[in-house]
Amino acid sequence: MPRTQPLRTEAIVLRQRPIGDADKVCVLLSPAHGRMEAVARGVRKTTSRLAGHVDTLSRGTFQLARGRSMYIVTQAQTLDAWPSLHDDIDRLSLAVGVAELIDRTAMPDVGSRSLYRLTQESLARVAEADDPAAAVRWFQLRWLDQQGYQPELDACVRCRAALEPAGNGLAALEGGVVCPDCHRAGAGAPLSSTAFRLLRYMRRSSFDLTAQVRVNRAAASEVDRHLSALVEHALDGRLRSSSFAQALEGAARGARNTREVDHAAV
Amino acid sequence: MQRSPVTAPTLARLIDAFHRLPGIGPKSAQRLAYYILRAPREEAEALAEALLEVKDRTQLCGVCQNITDVDPCAVCSDPNRAAETICVVEEPLDIVAIERTGAHRGRYHVLHGAISPMDGIGPEDLKVRELLARLGDQGVQEVILATNPNLEGEATAGYLSRVIGAMGLRITRLAHGLPVGADVEYADERTLREALTHRVLMDGEPDRYEAR
Numbered sequence: 001m002p003r004t005q006p007l008r009t010e011a012i013v014l015r016q017r018p019i020g021d022a023d024k025v026c027v028l029l030s031p032a033h034g035r036m037e038a039v040a041r042g043v044r045k046t047t048s049r050l051a052g053h054v055d056t057l058s059r060g061t062f063q064l065a066r067g068r069s070m071y072i073v074t075q076a077q078t079l080d081a082w083p084s085l086h087d088d089i090d091r092l093s094l095a096v097g098v099a100e101l102i103d104r105t106a107m108p109d110v111g112s113r114s115l116y117r118l119t120q121e122s123l124a125r126v127a128e129a130d131d132p133a134a135a136v137r138w139f140q141l142r143w144l145d146q147q148g149y150q151p152e153l154d155a156c157v158r159c160r161a162a163l164e165p166a167g168n169g170l171a172a173l174e175g176g177v178v179c180p181d182c183h184r185a186g187a188g189a190p191l192s193s194t195a196f197r198l199l200r201y202m203r204r205s206s207f208d209l210t211a212q213v214r215v216n217r218a219a220a221s222e223v224d225r226h227l228s229a230l231v232e233h234a235l236d237g238r239l240r241s242s243s244f245a246q247a248l249e250g251a252a253r254g255a256r257n258t259r260e261v262d263h264a265a266v
Numbered sequence: 267m268q269r270s271p272v273t274a275p276t277l278a279r280l281i282d283a284f285h286r287l288p289g290i291g292p293k294s295a296q297r298l299a300y301y302i303l304r305a306p307r308e309e310a311e312a313l314a315e316a317l318l319e320v321k322d323r324t325q326l327c328g329v330c331q332n333i334t335d336v337d338p339c340a341v342c343s344d345p346n347r348a349a350e351t352i353c354v355v356e357e358p359l360d361i362v363a364i365e366r367t368g369a370h371r372g373r374y375h376v377l378h379g380a381i382s383p384m385d386g387i388g389p390e391d392l393k394v395r396e397l398l399a400r401l402g403d404q405g406v407q408e409v410i411l412a413t414n415p416n417l418e419g420e421a422t423a424g425y426l427s428r429v430i431g432a433m434g435l436r437i438t439r440l441a442h443g444l445p446v447g448a449d450v451e452y453a454d455e456r457t458l459r460e461a462l463t464h465r466v467l468m469d470g471e472p473d474r475y476e477a478r
């Protein structure tokens with residue numbers, strides 16, 4: 001086998017899984033190489049110098065050698081550790097949703113700078129924005145656009161009538177909004193005018209502008225539901241991490257006065 | 267695995283069985299099988315017996331869910347182990363590691379895994395219900411979350427602290443910090459940040475949790 005040059009790339013660690021006794025496989029998103037799998041050796045040992053630099057949900061520069069079946073991480077240096085993703089369970093849950101979507105749809109050897117930038121910016125926003133859920137909403141809409149599932153928000157997907165805000169429905173299977181007539185005839189789930197306006201505003205505005213819009217909880221969770229339906233239609237399957245988000249929500253309902261986790265040394 | 271046609275089928279079957287074990291490659295599997303072949307019959311019998319007994323005789327402790335021969339297990343039935351403190355771990359082997367330190371005099375609870383949001387593994391797939399049932403009754407004052415410092419361990423600890431938080435118990439988590447023997451200059455950003463945030467006082471008694 002010819003010896004190949006080590007490959008240097010910036011990448012985001014989307015997820016990891018254990019392999020062998022002390023190794024992990026890191027699933028990476030690289031701007032130039034798309035989705036990559038690379039073995040990080042010995043990172044489950046406490047003595048590993050590499051372990052902290054290949055953490056899930058971090059961004060770094062990687063040097064990779066081509067192994068027999070997978071890349072091998074030979075060096076890594078963290079650029080963004082996004083500590084708040086790991087300190088705050090709600091942010092963690094949202095960030096995992098972003099990572100899962102990219103993990104399941106990014107292709108090996110298909111580099112996409114725009115997808116990489118969207119992923120990086122979205123994880124940074126989930127880590128830092130006042131309303132991290134808004135960052136995920138904006139991410140999902142842009143992800144749909146990039147995947148070619150841009151939801152139709154201007155004309156009824158059934159009859160092509162121009163849309164007004166009131167009385168519409170959202171038909172995930174058909175890829176967008178249906179007019180009041182088609183909705184009354186049975187198409188789509190109800191779409192409130194607030195949710196419709198928010199979707200349209202998100203479509204034409206930057207995240208920073210979108211983040212300034214104050215939406216009530218009901219409208220926000222309605223938009224979340226519709227976006228999830230659109231995303232799951234595009235994925236052709238369920239978003240697995242959403243069940244963790246639901247479990248957390250259930251736990252929060254049962255425990256309104258959550259205490260801080262202290263630290264102890266055993 | 268490629269196998270020579272001259273290998274006897276019975277031997278091949280043993281090689282295959284070893285090869286299925288974690289961390290055993292085809293070469294090691296072959297070596298182990300030939301070792302057993304040449305070993306005295308008693309040694310083979312002892313191994314076979316041990317294998318069957320571990321399947322027949324062990325069970326999960328009805329209290330802490332650790333693997334045990336007797337229910338409740340030795341730790342759960344030991345009156346000298348503080349019942350007020352429960353250390354929650356992902357796997358039985360984690361207990362072995364913590365016991366070696368001798369620094370935990372309380373009890374344990376084994377989850378048998380960790381929440382993995384991306385794989386759809388949730389609290390209902392772990393021994394969480396059994397843990398919450400223990401906390402409901404008398405005596406428990408502190409829960410130490412000793413899950414791994416990775417995404418799955420963090421998700422598990424975060425979920426549990428939210429659920430347990432409502433019960434008025436003290437919840438602690440293992441400190442993250444520099445590994446013993448490591449150089450500061452090689453530490454990654456998050457570890458160093460955690461180590462700084464949870465730094466300890468040098469004079470007098472270290473600010474360390476002591477099990478009651």
Ligand SMILES: [Zn+2]
Binds near residue numbers: 158181
């Ligand atoms: Zn229509």
Ligand SMILES: [Zn+2]
Binds near residue numbers: 328329330332340341
């Ligand atoms: Zn027990």
